[in-house]
Amino acid sequence: MTKALLAAAVWTTAALVGATPSLTPAQAQTAAPWQDITPREGLEGWHRTGGNAIYTVSGGELIGRATPGKTNSWLVSDAAYGDYIMEFDAKTDPLLNSGVMVRGQSRPDYRNGVVHGYQAEIDPSARGWSAGIYDEQRRLWLYSLGRNDAARAAFRSGDWNHYRIEAIGNRLRTWINGVPAADIVDDVDARGFIAFQVHSIPEEQARKGPEVRFRNIRVITQTPARYALPETSLEQQGWIPNQLSPGERKAGWSLLWDGRSTKGWRSAKGGGFPAKGWTVADGALSVTGGGGDIVTAAPYRDFELSVDYRLSPGANSGIKYRVAPGTSSLGLEYQLLDDARHPDAKMGRDGNRTLAALYDIIAPQNLLDPPNPGKRINPPGEWNRAVVVVRGNHVEHWLNGFKMVEFERGSPEFQQAVALSKFAGEQGFGTWGQSPILLQDHGDRVDFRSIKIRQF
Template identity: 45%
Template sequence: MNTSSYGKSRRLNGLFAVVLASAVSASCTTSATSDGWQSLFNGETLEGWRSVGGEAPYAVEDGAIVGTMTAGTPNSFLITEQEYGDFILELEVKLEGETTNSGVQTRSHINENGNGRVYGRQVEIDPTPRAWTGGIYDEARRGWLYPLDLNEEAKTAYKKDAYNHIRIEAIGNETKTWINDIPVAHVVDTIDATGFIGLQVHSINDSSLAGKKVYFKNIRIQTENLQPKDFPSGIYTVNLTPNSLTAYEEQSGYKLLFDGTSNTGWVGAYKDTFPVKGWDIKDGSITVLPADGGESTNGGDIVTTEQFSAFDLSFEFKLTEGANSGVKYFVTLSEKNTGSAIGLEYQVLDDERHPDAKMGKDGNRTLASLYDLIKANKSSRSTRNIGEWNKGRIVVAPDNTVTHYLNGEKVVQYVRGSDEYKRLVSESKYKNWENFGQADKGHILLQDHGDRVSFRSIKIKSL
């Protein structure tokens, strides 16, 4: 064989291979971007990202971004240099350990004029028994927006010690999450239309966690021609737009009990019309005005004109210092009693400053409790400061299981009419009321206890 011909042939074959490889590469790149996905991580470097907050280190290992938990430093974040508005984000996350957590920041920011902390909505990664992975937390600002007590079926979606696929849709004012293709959370918010994306390494209090790692890989995003994934009906929505319903909520069967501007659908208890005094409708809220702190001594209680049996009721309330009120249900108005009308009561109270919190039995008159019957099992994170809006929720299932929620956390559960329920009633101030709280249906009531308390975003779904 002529060696020069062989060399020429080998060079031509090599050139052909390069051209072919380039064509294949171009073809792969085209196919990878033809559906609008862009990679946020090239698998080799941290190009396009920067570290902020704490000093936990981030590195690239085997095609993954790896953050290492570090003692003595606050929450650390690796954030995108670019900010994003509407997007669909997908990535895979694995977390070592079962007593810490991590998260993915969305549309977030840095407090440049304060302590430099990252703040904004975070999709939680939580391997602890609490199991709130996929829930939505507002880092360094409002706290929990969507605890997974609101969607308990999704608590099993996360797989420990394995990569978990996360999908986040941030479109308009809605954020939806999926964990391993299981729909988890749905929040409608009023702030932060744009911001960066961040990968969190949480601070640690347990020195044994030092050196544990968080892995992020296959991070990709769409920002144009977004096609939302189907979100099945029946998943609870945290809607932070006052006195509004999304199309999804309406399709799920919710309706507003207060429209934000009028008293339509409400009358005074034991009356045919709305009270002429004692209540004020202004700035999207319905407010009971202060009097002497007594029950129904000013405008009196107000009730819905409609009655309900099994239902899912949500409402927001804002307390003033030392205030007392309540949301009652299964109010029949058949007792014709003086003072506040009779019914099961979700207590609305300033626990620190109102004396009723120290009365009753074992704290069963505190905020969100089933008044005088069952104490609310609250955590410090489930309460808000006086003057801030709280989110209450009461769910009465068709089987008479009743659940109270406070700011998304389950704090009371009981079965209406059960032997245990009857025992509690027999030991309460309601013991002389026959079949107390066991009516087939009843009105919803907002209580006048003589203190200023405001309500809004009152919505209900019949079950």
């Protein structure tokens, strides 16, 4: 840590522990109950699992050296941790991805004991999502840095970087070199191990001997909430189904579905909620086919919409917005599709009918990580998160933390794409004003939950 960052950390800790004018910052820092848990030679209190990476200790540093293979390696703490604050320094070869598990899990009944759960990412790639929160071997990205350019810029590739993790109650926060990086609320894991990752790597890269190093690893486990850093302006993301986190409420989010009734929704063709084809059970609003599309009772103009969805194998559905006046379903559509099984994925042009596409108009692509153009998708039967942003004429589609589509309604490029689509004959397609949000009945089983919106 630089002297400036250390001074800032010392001052903040002094303020949090209720320092008086007579108490120096150094005394306040000393008063914080930090425990050094940096592994020692022999790795007592730790064990390796997963792949075959080599872990050693030298000069007070934990060193993980990559070996060829397809399985990630982990050095796992024998001890389990609940609420705690953790700080450490890490330096990794630009070739080698890494991370640190927070309340990590490994159980025989889950994928043969694979290490899974919350991970603070160490990402030396051009994407630079270090200190983002990744749900290893489970739900993928819970907090990418797709909207946090300040944290991305704070990472120093090939050099030492300082990380801070606060796991207190159901809230996880991270910092990279003093810059707030991630903030989630989730209730899946309340306790688990700490683990240091050496990512799997191809043989040709492993021959270059890439390694990751950790040092100054310390935790606070005694009343850690007392030493938590102050609130920041960082956007919070909630992952507890059908609930808004405190940060989401503060940011203006509201639930479009209460998780237990059909309140706020009606048939797209008018009247009440469909008598068949839609069910509410176990915290999910599910379309099973035959009931027709449903829409929100209220219209929306400029907004950010977040929807968690779960496809059945081969399913097709969609989320529509800016629907044409006087119609029940003609509008812009975020395509929901099982690309691997549904024939629609091979129709249209260049993939513009696949998952996350602007249906039949613009194909999705990974706009935040161009070297890796594919999608990050949880398979049918597991939950994914779709996000639609509409701000004036600017529209974005996001999938599991990645921006997949971006366009300007009414622009020459948009009009050209519409002219090549099935909507070519629709006058003014996509330029309409406010409308309800629509969930499509395409005859297949799709589950929805955590449907929430904030208006601009």
